[in-house]
Amino acid sequence: MPETLLCPRNLAFELYEVLDAEGLTQRERFADHSRETFDAAIDTARSIAENLFAPHNRKADENEPIYKDGEAVLIPEVKPAVDAFIEAGFHNASRSFDDGGMQLPNLLSRACFAHFQSANIGTSSYPMLTMGASHLIEVFGSDEQKQRFLQPMLEGRFFGTMALTEPHAGSSLSDLRTRAEPAGDGSYRLKGNKIFISGGDHPLSENIVHMVLAKLPDAPPGVKGISLFIVPKFLVNDDGSLGKRNDVILAGLFHKMGWRGTTSTALNFGDNGNCVGYLVGEPHKGLSYMFQMMNDARIGVGMGAIMLGYAGYLYSLNYARERPQGRLPDGKNPASSQVPIIQHTDVKRMLLMQKAYVEGAFDLGLYAARIVDEEQTAGTEEERKSAHELLDLLTPIVKSWPSEYCLKANEMAIQILGGHGYTREYPVEQYYRDNRLNPIHEGTHGIQSLDLLARKLTQNGGAGLRQLLGLIQGTCKRAGEFSSLDALRQPLEQLLARLTEVTQALLGDLMAGKINQALANSALYLKVFGHAVIGWRWLEQAIRAEQGLAKGNEADVDFYRGKLQAARYFLTWEVPSCHHELDLLAGRDDTCLTMQEDWF
Amino acid sequence: MPETLLCPRNLAFELYEVLDAEGLTQRERFADHSRETFDAAIDTARSIAENLFAPHNRKADENEPIYKDGEAVLIPEVKPAVDAFIEAGFHNASRSFDDGGMQLPNLLSRACFAHFQSANIGTSSYPMLTMGASHLIEVFGSDEQKQRFLQPMLEGRFFGTMALTEPHAGSSLSDLRTRAEPAGDGSYRLKGNKIFISGGDHPLSENIVHMVLAKLPDAPPGVKGISLFIVPKFLVNDDGSLGKRNDVILAGLFHKMGWRGTTSTALNFGDNGNCVGYLVGEPHKGLSYMFQMMNDARIGVGMGAIMLGYAGYLYSLNYARERPQGRLPDGKNPASSQVPIIQHTDVKRMLLMQKAYVEGAFDLGLYAARIVDEEQTAGTEEERKSAHELLDLLTPIVKSWPSEYCLKANEMAIQILGGHGYTREYPVEQYYRDNRLNPIHEGTHGIQSLDLLARKLTQNGGAGLRQLLGLIQGTCKRAGEFSSLDALRQPLEQLLARLTEVTQALLGDLMAGKINQALANSALYLKVFGHAVIGWRWLEQAIRAEQGLAKGNEADVDFYRGKLQAARYFLTWEVPSCHHELDLLAGRDDTCLTMQEDWF
Missing domain, CATH: 1.20.1410 (I/LWEQ domain)
Structure with missing residues (x-):
C-alpha cells in the first residue's frame, strides 16, 4: 500500500533528525514521554485518520451540509470519526495529564493532527475550531466560565467556534457592528449578524460554544473597542445540564467551492432580543485576546494547507509511478513499451516542485510547533521569550507560504494526472478546491x-x-x-x-x-x-x-x-x-x- | 450596468487601433464588409451571449449533464442558446457567403466567439467542437462526405466531436488501439473505446458526427499509422434523411471539477460489431490531418482561457469598486469611512496583474486570428506562407500562456472577493474551476x-x-x-x-x-x-x-x-x-x- 497521508519516514526525519523531539523528553513536562510514546500517538492518529477520516472525504464533499429546520445536517460518517478522535484524546493532546490530556509536546500534537488534516480537512476542522475556542476560555476565562464551558469542551461534549466576521467587516474587524448590552445580572444581551462562521452549527456535540467579538455600549471606536463573549447555543445550568436554547439562529449555510465538509454558517445573534452572552476577561480587550491565540490558529491553517499539498503530492507520485504514457525523447520507437510517466523529466519537475514545496513547508510548520514548545517549556524565561518573539515573526510565513505554494503543488498534482486529475473520480481536484480557502481565511x-x-x-x-x-x-x-x-x-x-x-x-x-x-x-x-x-x-x-x-x-x-x-x-x-x-x-x-x- | 463579458473599448482598440481590422475590408474576400458590419456582428454576438448564454452558466454548472437511458440529458436552457447562436450564423461566421456564411475575417469571428466563451464556456463548447469537426471534413473529406455530413453541419442540424483520447493513450496518440476494418463496401467497421470526448452526446442536434482516430489493419506502428474516420451517431441515408442508430454507445459521463456544462463522455465504438465509419482522406494520414487543424483548435482553447480570465477580471474589478473595507495605511482613523477596496495598493496589484495577463493574452489571441487572415487572404503566396510559419510557431504560446496565466488571473479574482469569492454565490470560483481544464486538454x-x-x-x-x-x-x-x-x-x-x-x-x-x-x-x-x-x-x-x-x-x-x-x-x-x-x-x-x- 502506498502512503496516502504523509510519508512516515519523512515525519521521523523531522521529529528525530531535524527537530530533536527526543530532546524534549528531558524536560519535566514531557518526562513520562519517549520516542515510543510519541510513535504510539502518531500510529493511533494515523490509524483513525486512515480508517475513519479519509473514507468519507469525498462523500462529505459531494454531500455538503444541508439546512433543515434551523439546523445543519451532516452525513452520518462525520460523527463517528470525530468521536474516535475525541475518544483517543487528540483534542487535548498537549493538555496536562491533570486536565485529561496526553501532555504531548506541541510538536507531537501538530504531527498527530496533520494526519487528520491530510485525510479529511473538512471533518478535522470541527475539533480544530473547538481547540481554538477552548484555548481562549482556558487562558482568558473566569473560573466559573471554565467550569461551565471549558470542562465540557475538554470532555468532548461541547464544541466551539470563533465568530468574528460580519457582512461588512472581514479583514477590517474594527468595523464590527455586533453589540452587547449589559443585562444587569452580569451577563450580556448580544445583537448582530456573523457570516462565514465555520462549524457554526452541526449535530456533533451536545452544545456549541461561540466565541463572539462584539462591542459594548461604551466602546471606543476601532480595534480598541471590541470585547470577547461566550455565547452558547444552549444555555448551561448551574449543575452543568443544558438549559434552554439561546437566541442564536442559524440563518443559512454558505456553499463553497471546496472544504465543503465543514459547515460555513450565517448566524444571527439576538433576533428575538434574548441572546445571552458572557464577557470573557476585561471589556474592550477582545481583539487582543484573539490576537494572542492567532499564532496558534494561523499555524493550524498553514498546516492544513501543507497537508492538502502533501496528500496531493503523494497521490500524484503514486499515479506517476503506475501510469504508462509515451516514451523518452531519445527513445521514440513506437514499438517499444510506454514508460511510467515518472520517467519524463517534466513530470519529475512537477513532482520535485511538489516535494520541495510540501516538505519544505512541512518542516517549517513543525518547526513552528517546536518553537511553541520552547515558548512554553524552555528552561529559562529568556529562552521562552526568545521563542515567543521568533514565533511572532514567523507566523505570517507559516500561514501564508503554504497557502500559496501548497495550492500550487495541488495544481501540479492535477496536471500530472491530466484529464483524470480534472475529474471527480480522483481526489486531487478536491485537494485543490479545498486548499483555495487557505489564502483567504485567518487573515x-x-x-x-x-x-x-x-x-x-x-x-x-x-x-x-x-x-x-x-x-x-x-x-x-x-x-x-x-x-x-x-x-x-x-x-x-x-x-x-x-x-x-x-x-x-x-x-x-x-x-x-x-x-x-x-x-x-x-x-x-x-x-x-x-x-x-x-x-x-x-x-x-x-x-x-x-x-x-x-x-x-x-x-x-x-x-x-x-x-x-x-x-x-x-x-x-x-x-x-x-x-x-x-x-x-x-x-x-x-x-x-x-x-x-x-x-x- | 458594468461590463461582464469583455471591455468593448478594449475590443475596439484591438480591432481598429492595433490589428487594423478595417484594412482587411480592402481585400476582395471582405469587400462587402466595413467597420459597421463588423460592429453589427459583434453587437449581435454580445446580445445573444448576454441574454441566452450567461444566464444559465451557473445553472449548467450546478446541474451537470445526466446519463439517462443511454443518452446525455442537459438543462433545457442550452438548446435555445445554441439555436440562437446558429440562427445568427456564428458557426459559419468566417465561411463564404456561398456556403451560407458571413464571410467575416477570422479576426472578427474570433472576436464574436469570445463573447460566448466569456458568458458560458460550457455551452459555447458544443458549437466550437462542431466547427472543428466540420472544418476537418471541409478540408479533407470527399465530395460525398461533404454532401452527406458537412452540409447538415453548416445548416446547424448536425453537430460534431473530435474523438482522439483512449484510456491508455492521451498525450501519446501513437498508442491508440481503436481499429477500423474495411467492410468491403467502401465503409469501415470500427472497434474501440474513447474517453474524455467533449460533446460526445447531447440532445442539441439531429445527429452527431464523430471524427475518430483509428488504425487500419495494415497500419505501420506509431503516429504514421493513424487514420481519420467519420462515425455518425445515426447513419445518414442517400437522401440525407437519418438512418438507423450506429453502433456508438455512450458508456458514461465524466464528472469534472469544472466546465460541467459540456458533456465529457466515454464512447464505445463497435461493442456490437457494427460500428460504421468512413475513411477521411488517405489511409494513415489521420494524425497529420488533425495536426493541420490543431492551430485552430489550440487558438480556440487559448481564447477560452483568456475569456474566463476576462470574465473574472471584470467581475472582481466591479466588486473592488463597490466593496468598502478597511482604510489606507496612512489614514487609519476608525471613525472615518471604509474605502472601496480598489483603493488598497495590494488590490490594485491583483487587478493590474489580471489586466496585464488578460488583456495581454487577449491581444495575442486576436493577433493569432489576424495571422490566420493573412494565411488565408494575404495578397501574395509569399505573405500567406510567412503567416503560416509565424502561426505555427506562436500556436503553443497562444494555447499555453493563457492557460497558465489567465488561470492565475482567476485565482486573483477569487482573492479580491475574499470569503465571498470562495462561495458559489459569486461566479469567480466557477471561472477558476472551468479554467483549470485548459492546461490539460488539446495538448x-x-x-x-x-x-x-x-x-x-x-x-x-x-x-x-x-x-x-x-x-x-x-x-x-x-x-x-x-x-x-x-x-x-x-x-x-x-x-x-x-x-x-x-x-x-x-x-x-x-x-x-x-x-x-x-x-x-x-x-x-x-x-x-x-x-x-x-x-x-x-x-x-x-x-x-x-x-x-x-x-x-x-x-x-x-x-x-x-x-x-x-x-x-x-x-x-x-x-x-x-x-x-x-x-x-x-x-x-x-x-x-x-x-x-x-x-x-
Missing part, C-alpha cells in the same frame, strides 16, 4: 504581508528578526562544513544579504512616515521573506541528510538523496528567483501604488 | 513546451522564429521613438537578446543529439518564450496607447493611461523575472533530469 494573503512588514519585523524591538537572521546565518555556517552543499548555501547567503538590506531600507521608509510607499509592494516582500525562510529550512534539511548519509545506512540512501535533490531544487530553482522582487522592492517601484481607479 | 502544458522547443523553433527551417524576432525588434524600434516608453522597451530588448542566445544553445544541443539535456527544462523555456511574446504584445499596445493619447481625445485618456500602466506592469514586473529561468536554461541545469524515481 488574507494581503493581511499577512502587511502584518509581516508593518508589524512583525519591528515587534519586540526587532528581536525576532535579529534572531531569525542569526539562525539562518548559523545554518549557513554549519552547511559550510559540507563542500557538497556549497551550491545550495550560496544562493541563500546571497538572498539573505540583499533581503537584509532591503528590509532596512523599507523600515527606514516606515520610520520616515513614507507608509504608503513602504507598504505598497508588501506582497513581493512576503514572497521573498517566505522563500528565504523555506530556503533556510531546506538547507537545514540538507545538512541533516548529509549527516544521515554519513551514517552509511543503505536503506536510507534514497531518502537522503531525495532530500538533497529537493533542497537543490528549492535553493537553485526557487530562491534565486527572488532577486527580481528584490530589485522592485529596492527601487521602490510604484507601478501598483500609482495605478488609478479610473484607468482600469 | 498539455508539457506537450506544448516540447512542441515549441523540439519542433516549432526549427520548423520551416526556422523561418517562423526569424520572422518573430524581426517583428519584436521592429516593435522595439518603433517604441524607441517614444522616450516615455524607454523603461518598457529596454527589459524586452534585454530579454530578447538573452532568449536568442539561449535558443541557439539549446538548438545546438538538439542538433548534437543531446536531446534529453536540451529538452529537460522545456517548461522554463516555454515560460520565457511566452513572456517575451506577451511582453512584445504589450509594448505594441503601449505604442498604440501613446499614439492614441497624442490624438488628444479627452474621453480616451483614462483608457490609454490604463494601457500604459498595464504595459509597465508586465514589462517591469513580469518580463525581467525571466532572467532567472534563462540562467537555469543557459547553465543546462539538470536538477530535474537527474532526479531519480527512487529518491521520491
Whole structure:
C-alpha cells in the first residue's frame, strides 16, 4: 500500500533528525514521554485518520451540509470519526495529564493532527475550531466560565467556534457592528449578524460554544473597542445540564467551492432580543485576546494547507509511478513499451516542485510547533521569550507560504494526472478546491504581508528578526562544513544579504512616515521573506541528510538523496528567483501604488 | 450596468487601433464588409451571449449533464442558446457567403466567439467542437462526405466531436488501439473505446458526427499509422434523411471539477460489431490531418482561457469598486469611512496583474486570428506562407500562456472577493474551476513546451522564429521613438537578446543529439518564450496607447493611461523575472533530469 497521508519516514526525519523531539523528553513536562510514546500517538492518529477520516472525504464533499429546520445536517460518517478522535484524546493532546490530556509536546500534537488534516480537512476542522475556542476560555476565562464551558469542551461534549466576521467587516474587524448590552445580572444581551462562521452549527456535540467579538455600549471606536463573549447555543445550568436554547439562529449555510465538509454558517445573534452572552476577561480587550491565540490558529491553517499539498503530492507520485504514457525523447520507437510517466523529466519537475514545496513547508510548520514548545517549556524565561518573539515573526510565513505554494503543488498534482486529475473520480481536484480557502481565511494573503512588514519585523524591538537572521546565518555556517552543499548555501547567503538590506531600507521608509510607499509592494516582500525562510529550512534539511548519509545506512540512501535533490531544487530553482522582487522592492517601484481607479 | 463579458473599448482598440481590422475590408474576400458590419456582428454576438448564454452558466454548472437511458440529458436552457447562436450564423461566421456564411475575417469571428466563451464556456463548447469537426471534413473529406455530413453541419442540424483520447493513450496518440476494418463496401467497421470526448452526446442536434482516430489493419506502428474516420451517431441515408442508430454507445459521463456544462463522455465504438465509419482522406494520414487543424483548435482553447480570465477580471474589478473595507495605511482613523477596496495598493496589484495577463493574452489571441487572415487572404503566396510559419510557431504560446496565466488571473479574482469569492454565490470560483481544464486538454502544458522547443523553433527551417524576432525588434524600434516608453522597451530588448542566445544553445544541443539535456527544462523555456511574446504584445499596445493619447481625445485618456500602466506592469514586473529561468536554461541545469524515481 502506498502512503496516502504523509510519508512516515519523512515525519521521523523531522521529529528525530531535524527537530530533536527526543530532546524534549528531558524536560519535566514531557518526562513520562519517549520516542515510543510519541510513535504510539502518531500510529493511533494515523490509524483513525486512515480508517475513519479519509473514507468519507469525498462523500462529505459531494454531500455538503444541508439546512433543515434551523439546523445543519451532516452525513452520518462525520460523527463517528470525530468521536474516535475525541475518544483517543487528540483534542487535548498537549493538555496536562491533570486536565485529561496526553501532555504531548506541541510538536507531537501538530504531527498527530496533520494526519487528520491530510485525510479529511473538512471533518478535522470541527475539533480544530473547538481547540481554538477552548484555548481562549482556558487562558482568558473566569473560573466559573471554565467550569461551565471549558470542562465540557475538554470532555468532548461541547464544541466551539470563533465568530468574528460580519457582512461588512472581514479583514477590517474594527468595523464590527455586533453589540452587547449589559443585562444587569452580569451577563450580556448580544445583537448582530456573523457570516462565514465555520462549524457554526452541526449535530456533533451536545452544545456549541461561540466565541463572539462584539462591542459594548461604551466602546471606543476601532480595534480598541471590541470585547470577547461566550455565547452558547444552549444555555448551561448551574449543575452543568443544558438549559434552554439561546437566541442564536442559524440563518443559512454558505456553499463553497471546496472544504465543503465543514459547515460555513450565517448566524444571527439576538433576533428575538434574548441572546445571552458572557464577557470573557476585561471589556474592550477582545481583539487582543484573539490576537494572542492567532499564532496558534494561523499555524493550524498553514498546516492544513501543507497537508492538502502533501496528500496531493503523494497521490500524484503514486499515479506517476503506475501510469504508462509515451516514451523518452531519445527513445521514440513506437514499438517499444510506454514508460511510467515518472520517467519524463517534466513530470519529475512537477513532482520535485511538489516535494520541495510540501516538505519544505512541512518542516517549517513543525518547526513552528517546536518553537511553541520552547515558548512554553524552555528552561529559562529568556529562552521562552526568545521563542515567543521568533514565533511572532514567523507566523505570517507559516500561514501564508503554504497557502500559496501548497495550492500550487495541488495544481501540479492535477496536471500530472491530466484529464483524470480534472475529474471527480480522483481526489486531487478536491485537494485543490479545498486548499483555495487557505489564502483567504485567518487573515488574507494581503493581511499577512502587511502584518509581516508593518508589524512583525519591528515587534519586540526587532528581536525576532535579529534572531531569525542569526539562525539562518548559523545554518549557513554549519552547511559550510559540507563542500557538497556549497551550491545550495550560496544562493541563500546571497538572498539573505540583499533581503537584509532591503528590509532596512523599507523600515527606514516606515520610520520616515513614507507608509504608503513602504507598504505598497508588501506582497513581493512576503514572497521573498517566505522563500528565504523555506530556503533556510531546506538547507537545514540538507545538512541533516548529509549527516544521515554519513551514517552509511543503505536503506536510507534514497531518502537522503531525495532530500538533497529537493533542497537543490528549492535553493537553485526557487530562491534565486527572488532577486527580481528584490530589485522592485529596492527601487521602490510604484507601478501598483500609482495605478488609478479610473484607468482600469 | 458594468461590463461582464469583455471591455468593448478594449475590443475596439484591438480591432481598429492595433490589428487594423478595417484594412482587411480592402481585400476582395471582405469587400462587402466595413467597420459597421463588423460592429453589427459583434453587437449581435454580445446580445445573444448576454441574454441566452450567461444566464444559465451557473445553472449548467450546478446541474451537470445526466446519463439517462443511454443518452446525455442537459438543462433545457442550452438548446435555445445554441439555436440562437446558429440562427445568427456564428458557426459559419468566417465561411463564404456561398456556403451560407458571413464571410467575416477570422479576426472578427474570433472576436464574436469570445463573447460566448466569456458568458458560458460550457455551452459555447458544443458549437466550437462542431466547427472543428466540420472544418476537418471541409478540408479533407470527399465530395460525398461533404454532401452527406458537412452540409447538415453548416445548416446547424448536425453537430460534431473530435474523438482522439483512449484510456491508455492521451498525450501519446501513437498508442491508440481503436481499429477500423474495411467492410468491403467502401465503409469501415470500427472497434474501440474513447474517453474524455467533449460533446460526445447531447440532445442539441439531429445527429452527431464523430471524427475518430483509428488504425487500419495494415497500419505501420506509431503516429504514421493513424487514420481519420467519420462515425455518425445515426447513419445518414442517400437522401440525407437519418438512418438507423450506429453502433456508438455512450458508456458514461465524466464528472469534472469544472466546465460541467459540456458533456465529457466515454464512447464505445463497435461493442456490437457494427460500428460504421468512413475513411477521411488517405489511409494513415489521420494524425497529420488533425495536426493541420490543431492551430485552430489550440487558438480556440487559448481564447477560452483568456475569456474566463476576462470574465473574472471584470467581475472582481466591479466588486473592488463597490466593496468598502478597511482604510489606507496612512489614514487609519476608525471613525472615518471604509474605502472601496480598489483603493488598497495590494488590490490594485491583483487587478493590474489580471489586466496585464488578460488583456495581454487577449491581444495575442486576436493577433493569432489576424495571422490566420493573412494565411488565408494575404495578397501574395509569399505573405500567406510567412503567416503560416509565424502561426505555427506562436500556436503553443497562444494555447499555453493563457492557460497558465489567465488561470492565475482567476485565482486573483477569487482573492479580491475574499470569503465571498470562495462561495458559489459569486461566479469567480466557477471561472477558476472551468479554467483549470485548459492546461490539460488539446495538448498539455508539457506537450506544448516540447512542441515549441523540439519542433516549432526549427520548423520551416526556422523561418517562423526569424520572422518573430524581426517583428519584436521592429516593435522595439518603433517604441524607441517614444522616450516615455524607454523603461518598457529596454527589459524586452534585454530579454530578447538573452532568449536568442539561449535558443541557439539549446538548438545546438538538439542538433548534437543531446536531446534529453536540451529538452529537460522545456517548461522554463516555454515560460520565457511566452513572456517575451506577451511582453512584445504589450509594448505594441503601449505604442498604440501613446499614439492614441497624442490624438488628444479627452474621453480616451483614462483608457490609454490604463494601457500604459498595464504595459509597465508586465514589462517591469513580469518580463525581467525571466532572467532567472534563462540562467537555469543557459547553465543546462539538470536538477530535474537527474532526479531519480527512487529518491521520491
